[in-house]
Amino acid sequence: MTQTLTRPAQQPAGGVIDRGRRRRQAGWVLYVVLIALAVVYIFPFVVQVASSFKTDDDATANALSLIPQTWTTGAYQQLFANSDFPVWLKNSFVVTVLVTCGRVFFDSLAGYALARLQFRGRGVIFALLIAVMAVPGVVLLIPKFLVVNQLGIYDSYAGMVLPLLVDAAGVFIMKNFFESIPRSVEEQARIDGAGVFRTFWSVVLPMARPALMTIIILSFQGSWNELNHFIISTQDPSLTTLTKGVAQLASGQLSQGNQFPIKLAAAALMTVPVAIVFAVFQRRIMNASAGAVKE
Numbered sequence: 001m002t003q004t005l006t007r008p009a010q011q012p013a014g015g016v017i018d019r020g021r022r023r024r025q026a027g028w029v030l031y032v033v034l035i036a037l038a039v040v041y042i043f044p045f046v047v048q049v050a051s052s053f054k055t056d057d058d059a060t061a062n063a064l065s066l067i068p069q070t071w072t073t074g075a076y077q078q079l080f081a082n083s084d085f086p087v088w089l090k091n092s093f094v095v096t097v098l099v100t101c102g103r104v105f106f107d108s109l110a111g112y113a114l115a116r117l118q119f120r121g122r123g124v125i126f127a128l129l130i131a132v133m134a135v136p137g138v139v140l141l142i143p144k145f146l147v148v149n150q151l152g153i154y155d156s157y158a159g160m161v162l163p164l165l166v167d168a169a170g171v172f173i174m175k176n177f178f179e180s181i182p183r184s185v186e187e188q189a190r191i192d193g194a195g196v197f198r199t200f201w202s203v204v205l206p207m208a209r210p211a212l213m214t215i216i217i218l219s220f221q222g223s224w225n226e227l228n229h230f231i232i233s234t235q236d237p238s239l240t241t242l243t244k245g246v247a248q249l250a251s252g253q254l255s256q257g258n259q260f261p262i263k264l265a266a267a268a269l270m271t272v273p274v275a276i277v278f279a280v281f282q283r284r285i286m287n288a289s290a291g292a293v294k295e
Contacts, residue, residue: 105162
């Protein structure tokens with residue numbers, strides 16, 4: 001029996017060219033839209049940096065101008081010489097480093113316990129964790145104040161740091177990542193005689209590097225930009241952080257006038273540490289491996 005093979009009809013070359021042209025046009029339209037959105041998003045930050053090098057009169061008269069009429073660093077000099085900006089900077093660094101280290105450690109411990117350890121009430125604890133994530137942070141400000149005040153740590157670094165050492169989102173991220181790690185890795189470690197904490201610390205935690213870098217970025221950014229908690233936990237000027245201090249500048253603390261350059265200079269300096277941390281650890285996230293199991 002002879003089979004007749006039918007060859008598919010060839011499409012006209014013009015149709016292929018038209019589809020390719022339409023795809024390129026759609027790609028250009030998408031690029032234009034993305035560039036426009038990027039400009040809209042970045043423009044306020046560029047205005048902020050440019051205005052920090054203006055005089056007060058120039059910043060008031062030409063608020064959106066990207067080129068100062070007279071370049072000056074007077075705002076930065078006044079910020080460091082005639083304000084408590086160095087004190088705010090020191091307090092923010094101390095609190096942020098302590099909170100970030102604490103969250104990395106405690107979020108990892110709690111996430112590993114919820115992911116691997118079998119104990120009564122684990123499901124209830126995880127449900128409460130999700131419930132806490134759903135509650136707006138503003139609702140918890142008064143209970144936080146009452147707890148901090150009753151513990152006698154109001155107006156202290158302890159009152160600023162301890163309530164922020166653990167966050168529900170970090171525990172949730174670590175739990176999900178630990179659940180993605182094969183259990184055979186831990187079984188091999190236990191066969192070699194490692195205990196629960198040794199398995200967690202020496203075997204599982206190094207494999208969770210991408211999640212740890214995510215926690216570091218989120219914790220640093222969150223604690224560096226925190227304002228509400230510091231408002232209800234301190235009133236001593238020597239414990240003022242950058243966010244609280246810049247908020248005071250925005251209300252006209254230094255002198256008369258708009259003082260736009262000083263306020264925007266302080267805001268621009270605030271973004272530098274967060275940008276550095278994000279750039280460094282984002283590269284670590286992208287280059288980190290999730291671990292491997294020998295087959």
